[in-house]
Amino acid sequence: MLWTIMQEDAILEGIDQLSANQYKQYQGKDIIYRSNENGKDVIVQLLSTNPNDFLDQSLEPGKEILPKIF
Amino acid sequence: MEEPNKDPQCPEGMAEKTELITQFGQTQLPEAKSNIHVITIVGQVEGHLVMPPQNKTTKYEHIIPQLVAVEQSPDIEGLLVILNTVGGDVEAGLAIAEMIKTLSKPTISLVLGGGHSIGVPIAVAADYSFIAHSATMTIHPIRLTGLVIGVQQSFDYLDKMQDRVINFITANSKIDEASFRNLMTKTGELARDIGTVIVGQEAVKLGLIDELGGVGEAIKKMKSLIEENKSKSTEVH
Numbered sequence: 001m002l003w004t005i006m007q008e009d010a011i012l013e014g015i016d017q018l019s020a021n022q023y024k025q026y027q028g029k030d031i032i033y034r035s036n037e038n039g040k041d042v043i044v045q046l047l048s049t050n051p052n053d054f055l056d057q058s059l060e061p062g063k064e065i066l067p068k069i070f
Numbered sequence: 071m072e073e074p075n076k077d078p079q080c081p082e083g084m085a086e087k088t089e090l091i092t093q094f095g096q097t098q099l100p101e102a103k104s105n106i107h108v109i110t111i112v113g114q115v116e117g118h119l120v121m122p123p124q125n126k127t128t129k130y131e132h133i134i135p136q137l138v139a140v141e142q143s144p145d146i147e148g149l150l151v152i153l154n155t156v157g158g159d160v161e162a163g164l165a166i167a168e169m170i171k172t173l174s175k176p177t178i179s180l181v182l183g184g185g186h187s188i189g190v191p192i193a194v195a196a197d198y199s200f201i202a203h204s205a206t207m208t209i210h211p212i213r214l215t216g217l218v219i220g221v222q223q224s225f226d227y228l229d230k231m232q233d234r235v236i237n238f239i240t241a242n243s244k245i246d247e248a249s250f251r252n253l254m255t256k257t258g259e260l261a262r263d264i265g266t267v268i269v270g271q272e273a274v275k276l277g278l279i280d281e282l283g284g285v286g287e288a289i290k291k292m293k294s295l296i297e298e299n300k301s302k303s304t305e306v307h
Contacts, residue, residue, distance in 0.1 A: 001117075001159065001160045001161070001212065001213075001214055001215070001231065002114075002117070002157070002158060002159060002160075002213070002215050003157050003158070003159075003160045003163070003187040003188045003212045003213065003235075004114060004156050004157030004158050004186065004187050004188070005156050005157060005184075005186045005187060005208050005210070005263075006114070006156050006157075008215050011114060011121060011122075011125060012121075012122065013122060013124065014122035014123070014124060015119075015121070015122045017122070018120065018122060018123070036123060037123055044120075045129070045131055045132070046132065048135070051135045051136070051138040051139035051142060052139050052142075052143070053135075054132060054135040054136040054138075054139055055107075055136060055139050055140075055143075060132065061129050061132050
C-alpha cells in the first residue's frame with residue numbers, strides 16, 4: 001500500500017528492467033548487490049545479525065563496491 | 071593497477087586518498103565521532119517491493135537494524151531523524167515510526183522540504199519534532215494500488231488501515247482525531263486529490279509538529295534532552 005503524493009506510474013516505471021540481485025562477501029560481510037545503470041556494482045542489502053554493521057557507511061544500500069586497492 | 075605516486079612530501083595516507091578520488095570520485099569521510107546519530111528519511115519509503123532506480127528510497131531493512139544499533143551503542147546518546155520524503159509504503163513507514171517512538175534515547179525529528187503522507191507518522195514519532203519554515207506536509211487519505219475488489223470489505227479494510235495511521239498520529243501529537251480527519255478529507259485544496267497541504271508554521275499551529283525550526287534548533291534541543299536523560303538516570307541510581 002503506497003501512501004505517497006507521487007503518481008504510481010512515475011514510481012514504478014522501469015520496474016521490469018531491474019537487473020538480478022547477486023550475493024557475495026564484501027569487507028567480511030554478506031551482501032546482496034546488483035549492477036546499476038552505469039555498470040557499477042552497488043550494494044542492495046547488507047545481510048548481518050550484528051546491528052553495528054549497519055552503522056558502517058561503506059556498507060549502506062546504494063554504495064558502490066570498491067575493489068581493494070590498499 | 072599503478073602504484074600511487076610516492077611523493078616524499080605527501081603525508082602518510084594522502085596518496086591512497088587521492089587515488090580514491092581520481093578513480094572513483096569518492097572521498098573518505100572524516101572520522102570525528104559524534105554522540106548524536108543522524109538518520110535521513112528520503113524519497114520513497116520502500117516497502118516489500120524493490121523500487122526502480124529512478125526513485126530515491128529509504129530502505130527499512132537497513133534503517134531498522136541501524137535503530138537497534140543506536141539503542142544498543144553506549145557512544146550514541148541521541149537520534150536526529152531528518153525527513154525529506156514523498157511518503158511510500160504504509161507498513162514500512164509505520165515500522166520505522168514505531169521503532170523511533172520506542173527508542174529509550176532522546177529522538178528529534180526535523181522535517182525539511184517535504185514530510186508527506188507516511189512521513190507524518192515518522193515525524194511525530196520522535197520525542198520532539200521540528201519543521202522548517204518552508205517545509206510542507208500533505209495530509210491526504212491513504213490509497214490502495216493494484217487490484218481492488220468492489221465489495222464492502224475492501225472499504226472496511228481501507229478504513230481499518232486509515233484508522234491505524236490516524237490513531238498513531240493523534241497518539242503522538244497534539245492534534246485531535248476530528249481535526250486530522252477534516253484535514254485528510256478536505257476538498258478544493260489539492261488539484262488531483264483530496265486533502266490538505268500544510269506549510270511550516272501551520273503544522274505547529276495545528277498541533278502536529280512541536281516547533282518551527284531548523285538544524286540549529288534541533289541540535290540545541292537534542293543537547294538539552296540528552297542532559298535531561300542523563301540526570302534522570304543518575305536520579306534513579
